[in-house]
Amino acid sequence: MTNRMIGLFAVAAGALLTGSAAAQTVRLNGAGATFPNPIYSKWVLEYHTAHPDVEINYQAIGSGGGIRQYTDHTVDFGASDGPMTDAQIQAVNGNVFHLPTVLGSVVPTYNIPGVTAQLKFTGDVLAGIFLGQITKWNDSRITALNPGVSLPDQDIVVAHRSDGSGTTYIWTDYLSKVSSDWSQRVGKGTAVNWPVGLGGQGNPGVANIVKQTPGCIGYVELIYALQNQISYGLVQNAAGNFIQATLATTTNAAAGAVASLDPNTDFRISITNATGAQTYPIASFTWLLVPKEMTDMTKARALLEFVWWAVHDGERYTGELSYAPLPARVVQLEEQRLKAITVNGQAVLPRNYGGR
Amino acid sequence: MHGRLARKLLGSTMTGVTYGAAALAILPLAVILAMLLFKGAGSIDWDFFTKAAVPLGEKGGGFSHAIVGTLIIVGLACLVGVPIGVATGIFLAEFGGGRVGFGIRFVADVLNGVPSIVIGIFAWTWLVKPMGRFSALAGGVALGMILVPILARTTEEMVRLVPNSLREAALALGYPRWRTSLVVVVRTAAAGILTGCLVAVARVAGETAPLLFTALGNQFFSTRLNGPMAALPLQVYTYALGPYDEWHRQAWAGALVLIVLVLALSLFARAVVRAKRQHA
Amino acid sequence: MTDLAATALEPEAGPRPTAEERWRALRTVSRGDVIYRSVLTVLALLLPLMLLLIALELVANAWPALAKFGAGFLVHSVWDPVQGQFGALPLIFGTLYSSLVALAIAVPLALGCAIFLTEFAPRWLRNPVGTLIELLAAVPSVIYGLWGIFVLIPLLRDHVWHTARHVLGWLPIFSGVFYGPSVLAAGVILSIMILPYIAAVSREVLLAVPPSQREAGLALGGTRWETVWRVVLPYGRAGIIGAVILGLGRALGETMAVTMVIGNRHEVSASLLQPGYTIAAAIANEFSEAVSDVHLSALFLAGAVLFLITVVVNALARVLVWRVARGSAVGSTAV
Numbered sequence: 001m002t003n004r005m006i007g008l009f010a011v012a013a014g015a016l017l018t019g020s021a022a023a024q025t026v027r028l029n030g031a032g033a034t035f036p037n038p039i040y041s042k043w044v045l046e047y048h049t050a051h052p053d054v055e056i057n058y059q060a061i062g063s064g065g066g067i068r069q070y071t072d073h074t075v076d077f078g079a080s081d082g083p084m085t086d087a088q089i090q091a092v093n094g095n096v097f098h099l100p101t102v103l104g105s106v107v108p109t110y111n112i113p114g115v116t117a118q119l120k121f122t123g124d125v126l127a128g129i130f131l132g133q134i135t136k137w138n139d140s141r142i143t144a145l146n147p148g149v150s151l152p153d154q155d156i157v158v159a160h161r162s163d164g165s166g167t168t169y170i171w172t173d174y175l176s177k178v179s180s181d182w183s184q185r186v187g188k189g190t191a192v193n194w195p196v197g198l199g200g201q202g203n204p205g206v207a208n209i210v211k212q213t214p215g216c217i218g219y220v221e222l223i224y225a226l227q228n229q230i231s232y233g234l235v236q237n238a239a240g241n242f243i244q245a246t247l248a249t250t251t252n253a254a255a256g257a258v259a260s261l262d263p264n265t266d267f268r269i270s271i272t273n274a275t276g277a278q279t280y281p282i283a284s285f286t287w288l289l290v291p292k293e294m295t296d297m298t299k300a301r302a303l304l305e306f307v308w309w310a311v312h313d314g315e316r317y318t319g320e321l322s323y324a325p326l327p328a329r330v331v332q333l334e335e336q337r338l339k340a341i342t343v344n345g346q347a348v349l350p351r352n353y354g355g356r
Numbered sequence: 357m358h359g360r361l362a363r364k365l366l367g368s369t370m371t372g373v374t375y376g377a378a379a380l381a382i383l384p385l386a387v388i389l390a391m392l393l394f395k396g397a398g399s400i401d402w403d404f405f406t407k408a409a410v411p412l413g414e415k416g417g418g419f420s421h422a423i424v425g426t427l428i429i430v431g432l433a434c435l436v437g438v439p440i441g442v443a444t445g446i447f448l449a450e451f452g453g454g455r456v457g458f459g460i461r462f463v464a465d466v467l468n469g470v471p472s473i474v475i476g477i478f479a480w481t482w483l484v485k486p487m488g489r490f491s492a493l494a495g496g497v498a499l500g501m502i503l504v505p506i507l508a509r510t511t512e513e514m515v516r517l518v519p520n521s522l523r524e525a526a527l528a529l530g531y532p533r534w535r536t537s538l539v540v541v542v543r544t545a546a547a548g549i550l551t552g553c554l555v556a557v558a559r560v561a562g563e564t565a566p567l568l569f570t571a572l573g574n575q576f577f578s579t580r581l582n583g584p585m586a587a588l589p590l591q592v593y594t595y596a597l598g599p600y601d602e603w604h605r606q607a608w609a610g611a612l613v614l615i616v617l618v619l620a621l622s623l624f625a626r627a628v629v630r631a632k633r634q635h636a
Numbered sequence: 637m638t639d640l641a642a643t644a645l646e647p648e649a650g651p652r653p654t655a656e657e658r659w660r661a662l663r664t665v666s667r668g669d670v671i672y673r674s675v676l677t678v679l680a681l682l683l684p685l686m687l688l689l690i691a692l693e694l695v696a697n698a699w700p701a702l703a704k705f706g707a708g709f710l711v712h713s714v715w716d717p718v719q720g721q722f723g724a725l726p727l728i729f730g731t732l733y734s735s736l737v738a739l740a741i742a743v744p745l746a747l748g749c750a751i752f753l754t755e756f757a758p759r760w761l762r763n764p765v766g767t768l769i770e771l772l773a774a775v776p777s778v779i780y781g782l783w784g785i786f787v788l789i790p791l792l793r794d795h796v797w798h799t800a801r802h803v804l805g806w807l808p809i810f811s812g813v814f815y816g817p818s819v820l821a822a823g824v825i826l827s828i829m830i831l832p833y834i835a836a837v838s839r840e841v842l843l844a845v846p847p848s849q850r851e852a853g854l855a856l857g858g859t860r861w862e863t864v865w866r867v868v869l870p871y872g873r874a875g876i877i878g879a880v881i882l883g884l885g886r887a888l889g890e891t892m893a894v895t896m897v898i899g900n901r902h903e904v905s906a907s908l909l910q911p912g913y914t915i916a917a918a919i920a921n922e923f924s925e926a927v928s929d930v931h932l933s934a935l936f937l938a939g940a941v942l943f944l945i946t947v948v949v950n951a952l953a954r955v956l957v958w959r960v961a962r963g964s965a966v967g968s969t970a971v
Contacts, residue, residue, distance in 0.1 A: 027583060029489065031572075038412040041575065045411050048576075057574050057584055064925035068932075070526035073488050088927065155813045162900040164717070164925035186718075190927060193716035198817055198911050199900030201921060211599050212785075213815050227412075228599040367861035371756050377748025378757070381835065382768045384828045387785050388775065443679035451673060462954070463684045469882075469950030470690070471889025473916050474943050477923060477936070478690050481697065499687060508683065534672030555774075562776025565891040567915070569924050589778045593892060596782045604786070611779045622774045626767065 024053060026302040031059040031078030032066020033166045034202040035104055035221045036286045039321050040079065043314045047306055054302050062202060063188040064164015070096070070289045077303060078289035081166025082190040083268035086147045097337050098267045098287040101310055103254055103324035105245035105283045106170050107173045107232035109225045110217040111210050112137055114152060119233040120242045123273075123281070125179025126235070129217060130158055130175065131182060132196035137215065159209040159218030162199025164190040170284040174272040178281075225324045237281040238273050250324040252276050253283035258327045265333065283324075293342055300348045304338050308354060325332045389615070391457040396612030399605045402594045408586075409575040415602050419578040419610050422591035426614075428579060429571055429587055430561050432496025437503025437560075438553060445549070446506065446512020450537050452512070461512075463629070467505035475501050476566035484570055492578075492585035497572030499560045506559065510552030551625040558621035562614060588614050691943070698937035701930060709937060715902040717927070722934035726902045728941065729821065730912035734894065735887035737908065742831045743808050743880055749831070750838035766839070774831035781896030789816040789897060790793025792824070797909075810908045815898035820908040821938045825893045830883040837882055837957060841875030842868060878956030885949040889942065891916040915942040 037060035053329045062078035066116075070078030071091055083098055108121055115137075125141050126135040134141055138151040161168045172188035186192050198213070199207040206218040207228050222245045225232040234242040243249050253274045261269075271279045288307060294300040311334055315325040326334075339349050403418045410417035444464070448457055477496035481597035484490055518541045526536040542549070564587075567573075572584040573594065588610055653661070702710065705722060712723025753766050792817040804810045845868050853863035869876065899911020900921060915938045926932040 027580070029584060041411040044575075055576055055577075057576055059572055059574075059584065062925045064927045067927050068925055071927075072485060074484060074490060157813070157815045162921045162929055164922070189718035189825075191717040191922070191925070191931075193714060193718065193721075193902075197901065198815060199913075199921070201386075201597050201900075204600070204603075207599035208597060209817070213817075216815075224599065230599075362654045363859055363862065367859035370861045370865075374752035374756050377745045378752045378765055378769070381745055381749050381772070381831055382765070385768060385772050385775070387787075391783060391787060392779070440682055441717065443676050445682055447676040447680040451676065456677075460680050460683055462951070464956045465878050466947050466950050467687055468887070469885045469946050469953075471891060471916050471942060473889070473891045473919050474694070474939055477919065477939055478693055481693050482689075482887060496729075504686070505683060508680075532666040532668050534666070534668040537672065542868070547925065558774060560779065562774075564776070564778045565920060568920055568947050589776055589892075592782060593778045593896075596785060596896065600871065607782060611782050614776060615779055618774050618776060619771065622771065 022148070026054050026298055026328065028054070028056045028076045028299060028303055028306075029059075029074075030056065030066075030076045030077040030288075031061050031069045032289070033081050033286055034060040034062040034204065035063070035081045035106075035165075035167050035170075036079065036102055036323070037203070038223050038227070039102060039314075039317060039323055042069070042317050042321065043306075044223065045309050046314075046317070047309060054306065055233070056306060062161070062163040062190075063166030063169065066166075066289065067190070068164070076299060077291075079286070079288040080190075080289060081284055082169025083287060091329065092291075095291050095293055097290050097292055097341070099290055099311075099334055099337060100267050100285040100287050100309060100326055100330055101307075102286060102315070102318055102326065103250050103271075103283060104221050104286055105222045105250045105253075105280050105324075106167055107172075107222050107225055107245050107282070108217060108235065109210050109220050109230045109232040111214060111230060112152065112154065113214050115149060117146070117149045118244070120236070121233050122236040123175065127175050127179035127182040130155055130160070130197070130337060132158070133320060145150065146244065154215040157213050157216040158194075158197030159200055159206050159213070159216050160194050161191070161196045161202070161206060163201055163205075166190060166284075166286065167219065167221055168192065170272060170282060173270055173284075174282045177273045204232075226322055235281050237279050238275055239277045239279075241277060243278065243280045245283070247319065247324050249278055249280035250283045251327070252279040252326055253281070254285070254324075254330075255279075258329050261329060261333065264331065267330075267334075279300055290341065292323075292340070294348070295343060297343045297346075297348065300341065300343050304341060304348050308335075308338055308349070312354070371570070392608065392615055394611045395605075396608035396610075398441055399609035400612065402611055404606070408577045415587045417606070419588065419591060419606060419613070421544045421574060422586040422610065423613065424577065424579065425574070425586040426561060426588040427570070429492050429495045429499060429567070429585060430557060432493065432581070433499035433503055434553075434557060436497055437507060437556075439555075440500075441504040441507025442511045442549060442553075444508035445513075446515055446537065447540060448508060448512040449515035450541070456603075457552030464505040464508045468509070471565070472502055472563050473565040473568075476569055479566065480569040487582070488572060489582065490572035490584040491582045492531075492571050493581045495567045495585065495587065496581075498566035498570050499563060502563065502566065503556050503560055506556040507552060507587075510556065511545075511549050512546030514552060515541060517548065547628055551629050554621050554625035554628075558618045558625075561621075562589055562618050564593050588617075656878070693941040694936060694943055698933060698940045701933035701937040704930065705934075705937075709934070710941070713902070713904055717931050720928065720930050722930065724915070724938050724941065726904050727906045727913055727915045727918050728940055730898070731888055731914040731916070731942070731945075733912065734819050734826060734898065734914060735884055736820040738826030738830055738887045739880065739884055741824065742834055742883060743828035745827075746831045746834035746879075747838060747876070749835040750842055751864055751869075752836075753839050754842040755860065755868075758893045769832050769835050771832075772828065773836075777829070777890060777892040778896075780825050780829060781893040784893060784897040785819060788824060789821050792816070792818075792821060800956075808906050809908050812905070812909050814909040815899070815911065817897055817911050817914040818909050819898060819905075822894045822898040822912070822914075823908070825897055826887045826890055829890060829893065830886045833886055834883040837879035838876050841872040841879060841957070844875070845871045857954065862958070874956050874959050878953045878959075881949055881953035881956065885946050885953055886951065889916055889946050891920050897918050915939065 032355045040058050044058055063082045066078035066080045068085055069075045111143055125244050133157055137154045143151055145271050169190045172192055176183040198209055200209045203220045203224045207220050209222045210216045210218040234244050237243050253271045257269050257271050271283055311331050318325045379570055406420050407418035408421040421534055448461055475498050479494050483494035526540045567587050567590050573590050574584045574586045578585050592607045592610040595603035709724050711725055713725045714721050714723045749769055753762055797814045849867050849871055850863055852865055852866035894914050895917035900913055901911040902913055917940055919935050923935055
């Protein structure tokens with residue numbers, strides 16, 4: 001029986017190895033942010049249906065992971081909502097484009113038994129909660145903002161990311177702008193030294209902790225709060241208005257930055273705490289990390305065609321998943337970047353690709 | 357009499373306590389199995405075995421990519437781990453009397469206790485990073501590395517059980533030592549060695565930590581060895597940590613399939629040993 | 637045996653060999669023997685090679701962090717990727733604390749089971765119960781974690797603690813708010829996971845105690861329990877301690893179930909109800925995402941510390957168990 005088993009293994013192994021050699025499909029591997037994972041996983045499947053010879057495996061391991069794997073060259077492209085720092089770009093010898101894909105927003109999501117209303121938060125209050133200074137839901141600072149709501153005398157449980165996260169970057173970027181206390185004590189980054197709280201893996205992990213733990217507050221990308229029916233709050237923007245994260249308010253957040261966009265921008269723009277009456281303060285671009293110079297023409301072509309499709313046709317899926325589509329000017333500039341990507345000095349996409 | 361009664365009472369009480377301990381120990385097993393059946397059985401359907409994952413948040417889809425992934429990765433692990441592990445076990449039983457044997461036996465026991473996550477980062481450093489990609493191959497090798505020390509010890513034990521009289525008889529009939537060992541001793545111990553393999557494979561099929569940075573996972577159905585691949589325990593982990601009820605439902609089902617696989621292998625192995633003992 | 641006789645080597649044709657030639661033939665080592673032994677030896681030596689490579693790779697990758705933080709790595713609590721400061725005290729503390737809780741729960745139970753199986757259980761019950769306890773070891777870690785998240789934590793948080801709070805809430809080890817994910821939850825799950833190992837090895841140790849010891853105890857007028865408690869257990873004391881340390885070794889390295897229920901928090905806290913972190917869980921969560929080289933090196937260093945601790949603990953356990961059950965593969969099937 002042992003002989004036969006060995007024989008079977010050998011045959012199977014041989015079949016697998018030769019099978020893989022004969023395949024025609026182009027396979028691309030990407031890893032990174034969980035922030036856009038709902039729409040990326042949708043895009044990847046829709047694109048595959050339309051182009052069965054292209055298979056894109058995207059693993060949502062967090063923006064930190066995306067940057068790391070990209071730097072280590074273990075993936076074909078990365079994804080992050082925390083832009084690479086100058087030092088990180090240095091580490092890849094500048095061989096990276098940050099290509100925005102969608103706009104999204106990070107919301108404070110909470111689970112307070114008996115409270116179904118949408119709570120109002122200010123930047124100060126959020127910083128206070130996440131610094132561990134505000135510890136009860138019926139703290140005067142929270143009740144002052146929400147006079148109509150009866151908040152219980154319940155401890156606040158903070159949930160944050162345990163992995164390297166672009167969502168964390170956006171959240172801490174915002175908190176650093178609105179709270180000098182936060183800026184000094186914690187700062188901003190994809191992973192920070194959290195003063196309090198439970199750690200969850202990925203946006204799904206944090207959403208799960210909030211959902212399972214009474215009295216919990218966390219921060220997640222909007223779609224995760226919606227898909228899991230967890231309450232999320234309004235946040236006060238720079239103009240003093242309490243804004244809900246919607247398509248419109250998220251798009252508005254980018255409007256100011258887009259209007260003054262430098263044609264040579266590298267797209268690493270922060271749009272948190274943007275000016276404007278109806279802007280949502282905790283919004284951000286999310287980027288694909290793609291090399292300026294690639295090595296494999298077939299793969300490069302497949303990848304760039306996918307990205308082109310994503311920022312044009314793919315944008316139609318943003319609405320149903322509560323992301324905001326890219327502003328036209330951003331797409332325009334991005335097209336130029338895509339056409340500038342080369343393999344061995346030769347442009348991957350032809351000059352007139354897309355009829356432009 | 358009073359002292360004697362008290363002692364007898366103590367004895368009976370402690371006997372009861374040990375019964376209680378055994379019952380308490382088995383209780384979690386019963387509860388877990390019951391929960392897996394209760395929560396998972398309803399989600400096991402044809403789709404579960406034939407479909408791969410669907411986009412985040414949508415309903416439907418299955419675990420086909422994970423189930424096949426586990427079969428492939430564990431198969432790879434066997435290819436790597438079984439020959440080395442069994443050979444080491446035979447070495448220890450046949451030639452392992454001296455200091456070299458003592459040393460290797462000690463190392464095997466030590467390696468058995470190394471956390472599987474350490475094996476995982478080892479495989480990442482030596483396979484994933486140089487190759488420039490996550491792969492089922494790296495995952496298989498990592499699991500294979502876990503198999504080797506387990507198999508070494510269980511094989512040694514099984515081969516040791518073969519009575520010396522058999523060896524001596526073969527030698528007396530003119531067999532050279534190597535042929536005695538291979539053809540006579542090992543063949544006699546074959547059923548036991550196979551049992552050890554089955555138990556070890558069952559253990560390794562449930563490992564998640566070493567696959568986190570090697571096979572990584574894949575939402576597509578894939579059989580390519582040098583690319584990321586999904587695996588059953590990995591998929592259960594990812595889905596369990598997520599917030600979607602759809603994911604939780606499938607995680608329970610996946611866990612049920614996994615535990616059935618593992619328990620079937622373990623119980624089958626035990627049955628083989630028992631049958632062999634009865635026929636011997 | 638008929639196989640053997642049928643394939644036995646035929647006697648050489650030709651003149652009968654002299655005594656001298658026969659003696660020389662017996663002394664000659666056949667080439668097959670040499671090849672066989674060499675092949676097996678080479679394959680067997682892969683094991684120590686593997687151990688060496690793992691140790692080397694850990695040290696090599698941990699070196700930058702070691703050079704930067706030195707021994708401070710072991711005593712500082714701040715794990716700050718933004719500032720590049722990494723102190724692993726919470727990780728080490730959490731690893732040890734959760735394992736200790738697991739031992740506290742598992743050791744009495746496991747010993748009780750071992751005694752049950754060797755002394756008090758009726759013969760027909762021994763195999764089934766023994767098998768069921770060993771099956772606990774077959775359940776994959778991730779399934780324990782799954783059960784932990786959805787069954788154990790809500791049970792502990794909403795029911796057990798709800799009632800126990802008034803009685804125990806004043807103790808420092810039960811202070812603070814119980815969110816659910818905690819060192820306690822991890823300890824309970826770990827205890828279920830290590831129980832079969834401690835029970836199986838203890839059982840073998842108790843079985844290795846010579847019957848004469850038991851008979852002597854009974855002959856001197858002891859009850860069965862007294863014999864167990866005062867004669868058998870002390871005799872097997874070294875082996876049982878070895879079994880316990882083996883269980884500790886298992887608990888220290890457990891990853892998946894722990895990271896799913898412990899709360900993943902870099903903090904040292906005396907309270908069992910607070911979330912914590914272990915080395916293995918931190919590596920699982922942060923390894924593929926450590927953006928800076930220092931962060932990655934710090935994780936490797938933590939891994940090296942874990943590796944060292946588990947090697948020492950397991951070596952100690954094996955030595956103790958071998959003393960009682962002379963060099964046999966006792967406990968290897970439990971592994």
